[in-house]
Amino acid sequence: MAQLIRANVEHVARLARLALDDDEIEQFTRDLGVILDHAQQVAGLDTRDVAPTAHPLPLVNVLRPDEPHRSLDRDEVLAMAPDVQDGRFRVPRILDAP
Amino acid sequence: MTGTALELAAAVRAGDRSAVDVVEEYLAVVAAREPELHACNLVTGDSARAAAAALDAAVARGEDPGPLAGVPIVLKDNLCTRGVPTTCSSRILEGWCPPYTATVVERVVAAGAIPIAKTNLDEFAMGSSTENSAFGPTRNPRDPSRVPGGSSGGSAAAVAAGYAPLGLGSDTGGSIRQPAALCGVVGVKPTYGLVSRFGLVAFASSLDQIGPFAATVADAALLLDVIAGHDAADSTSISGVRERVLPVIDGGVDGLRVGIVEELTDAEGIQPEVVAAVETASRALEQAGATVDRVSIPSAVYGLSAYYLIAPAEASSNLARYDGVRYGLRVDGEDVATMNARTRGSGFGPEVKRRIMLGTYALSAGYYDAYYGQAQRVRTLIIRDFARAYEHFDVLLSPTSPTVAFELGAKTTDPLAMYLSDICTIPSNLAGHPAMSVPYGTGEGGLPIGVQVLAPALGEPVMFRTARVLERSVA
Numbered sequence: 001m002a003q004l005i006r007a008n009v010e011h012v013a014r015l016a017r018l019a020l021d022d023d024e025i026e027q028f029t030r031d032l033g034v035i036l037d038h039a040q041q042v043a044g045l046d047t048r049d050v051a052p053t054a055h056p057l058p059l060v061n062v063l064r065p066d067e068p069h070r071s072l073d074r075d076e077v078l079a080m081a082p083d084v085q086d087g088r089f090r091v092p093r094i095l096d097a098p
Numbered sequence: 099m100t101g102t103a104l105e106l107a108a109a110v111r112a113g114d115r116s117a118v119d120v121v122e123e124y125l126a127v128v129a130a131r132e133p134e135l136h137a138c139n140l141v142t143g144d145s146a147r148a149a150a151a152a153l154d155a156a157v158a159r160g161e162d163p164g165p166l167a168g169v170p171i172v173l174k175d176n177l178c179t180r181g182v183p184t185t186c187s188s189r190i191l192e193g194w195c196p197p198y199t200a201t202v203v204e205r206v207v208a209a210g211a212i213p214i215a216k217t218n219l220d221e222f223a224m225g226s227s228t229e230n231s232a233f234g235p236t237r238n239p240r241d242p243s244r245v246p247g248g249s250s251g252g253s254a255a256a257v258a259a260g261y262a263p264l265g266l267g268s269d270t271g272g273s274i275r276q277p278a279a280l281c282g283v284v285g286v287k288p289t290y291g292l293v294s295r296f297g298l299v300a301f302a303s304s305l306d307q308i309g310p311f312a313a314t315v316a317d318a319a320l321l322l323d324v325i326a327g328h329d330a331a332d333s334t335s336i337s338g339v340r341e342r343v344l345p346v347i348d349g350g351v352d353g354l355r356v357g358i359v360e361e362l363t364d365a366e367g368i369q370p371e372v373v374a375a376v377e378t379a380s381r382a383l384e385q386a387g388a389t390v391d392r393v394s395i396p397s398a399v400y401g402l403s404a405y406y407l408i409a410p411a412e413a414s415s416n417l418a419r420y421d422g423v424r425y426g427l428r429v430d431g432e433d434v435a436t437m438n439a440r441t442r443g444s445g446f447g448p449e450v451k452r453r454i455m456l457g458t459y460a461l462s463a464g465y466y467d468a469y470y471g472q473a474q475r476v477r478t479l480i481i482r483d484f485a486r487a488y489e490h491f492d493v494l495l496s497p498t499s500p501t502v503a504f505e506l507g508a509k510t511t512d513p514l515a516m517y518l519s520d521i522c523t524i525p526s527n528l529a530g531h532p533a534m535s536v537p538y539g540t541g542e543g544g545l546p547i548g549v550q551v552l553a554p555a556l557g558e559p560v561m562f563r564t565a566r567v568l569e570r571s572v573a
Contacts, residue, residue, distance in 0.1 A: 009455065016414060016458040017421070017435065018451055019443030027448075028455050031513055035406060035456060036469075038514060042403040042476045043468050052474030053481060055304045055334075056290045056530025056555075062333035076197045082428035089423050094434045 004033045103169045103263040103317040107210065110168035113157055117150035117168030121212055124170040127260045128215065137236045137246070137255040138215040139175045139185055146170065146214040153210060164210035166324060170262035174253050175216040176223055177203055177266060177308070178297040186299050187231035188221045190420045190427045190445030200297025201332065202266060202308050202325045209324045214262055217252030221447045222417065223273055223301045225249050226519035229510055230449040237506070238281060240545055244503035247277030247519070250311070254281040257311045264321050265311035270301050271405050272498075272523025274309045275535040279498035279548025282537045284318045284565070286310050287523075289555050290530035291336040293322075294329030302412035303334075305405075305527040315536065315565045319343040322558065341559050349563040352387030355491045356380060356564070359552070361398040362496035362522045371541030372497045379538050379549045380495055382571035383564065393487045393494065397479040401525040404480075406517055407460050407473035408528075413450075414457030420445065452513060477528045484529050488554045493564045496522050498535035498548035522550060532558050536565045538572050 009029045013020050020028070074087065083090040101109075109115040125143050132138060153163050173179065176186045178196035185191045207213065220230035228236040228251025236251045238244040239259035246255040250267030254277035257265045267274040269287035278285025286309040293308045300306060310321035323344050328337040363376055380390045422428035422441030429444045431437035446454070460469040487494060499519060509516040526533035532555070535548035549568060553561035 008459070012455050012459045012462065014439075015462060016454050017418075017438040017442055018446070018454060019436075019439040020451070021443075024448075024451065028452060031452055032456055032459065034514055035517075036459075039403050039407055039460075039469060039473075042400050042407070042472050045400065045472065045476060045479075047472060047475035047479070050475040050478050052471055053477040053528075054474060056481070056528075057334060057336070059334065064330060064333075072197045077424075080194055080197070080425045082422060082426070091423055091434045092431060092437050 004029055004036065102314050103166065103312065103320055106169050106263065107165060107167045110153070110157065111163060115168070117153040117212065118147065120168050121146050121150040121170055121214065124214060124262055131239065131259045131261070134242055135237045135239055135255055135259055136234055137217055137252040137259065137261065138172070139187060139218050139233060139252070140183055140216040142182060142214060142216070146212050149212050153212070164208065165320065166206060167210035169211050169264055170214045171206055171211040172215045172217045172253050172256040172262045172265040173203060173213050174219055174250050174267045176219060176268060176299040178299065179203055179213070179216065182216065184216065184299070186222045187219045187233055188445065188447065188450070189232045190441070192427065194426050198297060201294040201329045203297065205325050206266070206321070211264065215256065217256050217265065219252055220249035221450050222299065223249040223268055223270060224413070224449050224453055226272070226276055226516050227509065228252060229506065230447060232447050235506060238503045240282060241503065241543065243505055244545065245280065245506055247280035247499065247503065249273040251277045253311050254278050254283060254285065257283045257313060263313060263317055266308060267311055268298055268306055268308050269527065270305045270409060271527050272520040274311065275523050275533060275548065275550060276499045276519055278311060278535040279546065280503040282546030284312050284315055284534065284536055286318050286322060286534040287526060287532060288322060288326065288558060289532045291334050292326050292340070292556070292558070294332040294335045296329055296331035300416040302409040303416060304412060305409060315562060315569045316344065316347060318534070319347050319562050340556065343558050343562045346559045347562045347566045350386060351383050351564055351567050354383070354388040354493065354560070354564065356383050356388045356390045357393030357487055357491035357494045358390065359398065359494050359496045360392050360394050361396065362525070365500070365521060367518060368497055368500040369502065369541055372500065372547050375538045375541070375547040376495055376497055376549055379568050383567060386567045386571070393491055395480070395483045395487055395525065397476060397483045398525045400476045401480060401528055402517060402521050404473040404476040405520070405524045405528060406456070407469045408477065410453040410457030411460045411470045412457070414454045414461065417450070417454055480525055481529050484531065484554070492560055493557070494552040496550045496552065498522060498550040502541045502543065502545035502547060526552055531555055532561055534561060534565055536568045538568060
């Protein structure tokens with residue numbers, strides 16, 4: 001299961017939106033293989049009757065009163081953005097060019 | 099060094115010392131040691147002086163400035179401070195000023211503490227040596243050729259070097275306790291949910307917890323009492339009345355049942371001096387009236403593997419927000435996906451990328467149940483084993499770190515060897531339990547050793563009572 005090949009790592013990098021160079025892909029192919037080998041310790045355990053723990057507190061649906069309150073100041077937030085236009089975040093095109 | 103936080107706050111509240119003088123004294127220590135240690139990403143001297151002057155004026159008017167009056171404090175640079183750069187020691191957030199302040203920072207400031215620096219960390223708190231900082235490593239004040247531990251290495255080194263009596267860090271798998279051990283200070287990971295995480299930059303949300311650094315157990319209790327408590331802004335914070343710790347720390351350990359965790363003490367790779375320190379600590383507790391026995395937490399040996407699936411998986415999700423759109427670095431590309439990938443490829447350092455890759459893989463189609471799901475089941479086993487142990491014991495003991503501080507560069511090329519630094523601290527994060535490191539003698543090279551005290555959820559009072567006895571027995 002932990003037999004990682006370069007193509008797996010390239011696929012995961014695309015999923016994670018990480019532009020990696022050749023050296024990094026090679027490095028991570030090796031590193032992830034070693035770490036996942038170690039992870040086989042848990043992957044191989046018999047846990048048929050064990051429920052997963054996603055969170056250490058028994059919290060269910062924490063609700064707050066639905067009351068309006070001040071949110072962050074728009075100008076202050078936009079001042080930290082890399083690119084802004086007309087009070088909005090500006091990004092390169094998302095869809096293919098027409 | 100000008101005294102404990104308790105002494106300083108008492109003197110400032112009484113008008114015997116001015117906060118301005120206190121802050122100047124500590125800033126002088128920072129100026130003297132910082133060029134060598136690099137514990138800080140930013141020293142906020144001017145705002146510290148202004149806050150100290152305002153506090154002195156409040157004292158002169160007869161107002162109560164709070165239990166941390168005039169006490170300098172350092173803040174790990176993953177705690178948001180409005181208008182003050184918060185970098186997580188990452189290029190991707192370089193220069194970013196948060197539009198809000200973390201609840202813990204608001205609480206310590208409201209209690210009269212004076213923030214004097216944002217401290218260095220492993221990028222996004224991922225690491226055990228502070229060598230993963232994009233701005234260069236921090237050095238251990240006890241021996242600058244050694245690491246301070248991590249990821250809160252900057253806060254640990256700053257408190258150990260006398261920059262401030264108090265510090266705040268965050269602990270996801272040991273990031274407060276391990277550097278506290280390596281630098282010879284007290285470090286506390288509170289019960290999950292005891293301290294609000296609003297404004298803590300998220301790493302692994304089911305594990306992250308904020309906690310204190312201090313030179314003494316009492317000062318750590320003082321700070322914990324200020325930061326603990328429900329916060330409506332953090333839905334994972336525990337509501338309801340809780341017991342304050344400081345008033346009970348001198349309760350002693352008479353009649354307490356103490357268990358030495360076999361799996362965390364006899365494990366391979368733990369230095370003999372570290373094991374000996376745990377034995378000595380247990381005898382000190384016995385002399386103080388506790389009974390000591392050995393206890394097995396069989397699933398603890400799987401903690402590290404489970405952690406290195408759960409934490410990266412959660413991190414890969416949490417760090418999706420660094421996409422070059424709303425804040426931080428942007429590297430342009432012809433479309434938004436290319437811009438995202440280039441921004442992240444260029445802004446994140448190697449360890450952060452490694453963990454995002456590992457986490458994305460562990461969550462990807464076909465592997466989710468084998469890795470992430472299985473790790474979550476192991477987490478249940480660890481919680482069960484602890485519950486069984488706490489039927490017979492009140493607190494548990496183990497080493498904090500398998501070794502004393504190691505040389506810079508010793509583990510940077512071997513990720514797994516670095517991960518093993520957290521083998522003794524991770525189980526408490528997985529269980530959501532409190533644990534703290536108390537300095538207990540020295541080992542190889544005269545470097546500090548930390549003994550870890552573990553307690554069940556919300557067991558801070560008994561944990562601190564035990565730590566206090568240990569502290570006195572070593573002095």
